[in-house]
Amino acid sequence: MLKKSKKVICIVCVLICILPVVSYSIDKEEFLKFLIDSSYPESSEESEDLKNEDVQESEKTANKDDYIKFHIGEENIPTLNSNNENKEDVSVASSEYKNNIRLTKDKPTMLIYHTHAGETYSDSPEGNYHSQNNKDKSVIEIGTLLTEQLSKKGWGIAHSIKYHDYPKFTESYISSLETVKSMLNNYKSINIALDLHRDGRDLKTNADIQKENERMTTTYNGEKVAKFFFVVGMKNPNVDEVKKLAEDITKFAQSKYPELVLPIVEKPLGKYNQYMAKNHMLIEVGSNGTSSEEAKASAKYIAEILDEYFKQYK
Structure with a gap:
């Protein structure tokens, strides 16, 4: 010191000696x-640590058990960490994805990505509802549908289908942070970011699955659809803005489809990269107790809600 x-x-x-003779410019x-x-x-x-800080400090420093306890939950840990190459294509033509990215406009304004791209639904129980082999039954498929729906409404979307939760699940947010940084740097037009997940519950029996399905589904227009909700990391430096955005969209969604959206969930120790973009959201669509078809059925409603909200209020 x-x-x-x-x-x-x-x-x-x-400086005292030099500055007087330096140009006044x-x-x-x-x-x-x-x-x-x-x-x-x-x-x-603003220190470099804050600029480059990951979604939560504990992901870097805490042991695996603490990380799981506070941020993930035992019920949501993969039991199979396969690194096998995925042979399936997503439903949108694979030719539209280059290096795991699809752009619907040259200057996209919204980024959709998946920190836990391996999360699957009840009809794909492999690996404790985590797999790289069933994209069509995973959150990636919900992202592709949401990308389609929003692009039809005029939005420029950048959709990343990169797996950030393989090979190291507990470094998922470190990996997805790099994707977010890269996308925001390459496409400065992006001011909305959406990290799309599905909720995870400890489901041991068929009765557990049935109960969870009842909790996380509702019916609109004769169709069974998965509910959704937002998660807010309370350790974000911009937590007030993150929380207000989640609350405002939730309130707006409730005015249109009261049974479709659940209250926001606050995570006291989390950041979840939500300090990176001006409007950054973490959304959970359905859970491991809902089917991929029920989650897919939600996409058009979520697209409608996001489209109308951001066009009216942002």
Whole structure:
């Protein structure tokens, strides 16, 4: 610390001598602040750690058991971490996806991605409802349908189908953070980001599955559809904005389809990358107690809700 203080004093002395002869086009105060910050990185208003911080600190530092306990839940851990190449295509023509990305416009305004792309529904129980072999029964399929529905309404969508939860499930958010950073850097038109999941419950018996199905489904127009809800990471530096957005969309959804949306869930220790985009949401569509068909049936309603909300209020 003493050495740093001496260094700064020396710098200030040099500045006193140099600055008077430097062009007045240079902001001396800002230049001095830059030099002090260079000597004392911890004095920066926004440290590099915060800029590059992952969704939650515990993902980097806590052990696996703590991470699971606070952020995932024992019931949602894969029992099969297969790295086999996926042979199935998503329902939208595979030619539309390049390097796991589909763009519906050159300048997309919304990013849809999946931190846990391997999450599957009740009709795909492999690996404790986690698989790379059943895209059509996973959250990826819901993302493709949501991309289709929103693009038809005029939105420019960037949809990532990259698996962030393989090979290391407990580093899923570290991996998806890199995807979000890359997409926001490459497509500066994006100001809405949606991390699409499905809820996970501990389902041991058929009775458990039935009960969970009743909790997470409703019927509209004679069709059984999966309910959805938003999750808010309460450790985000922008938590007030993240929470307000989730609350506002939930309220708007309830005004249109009261039985379709559940109250938001707050995670005290989470960030979930929600500090990255101006409007960042984590949405859970259905659960491992609902079928992929029930989750797919929700896509058109969710697309309608997001379309109308952002066009009216943002």
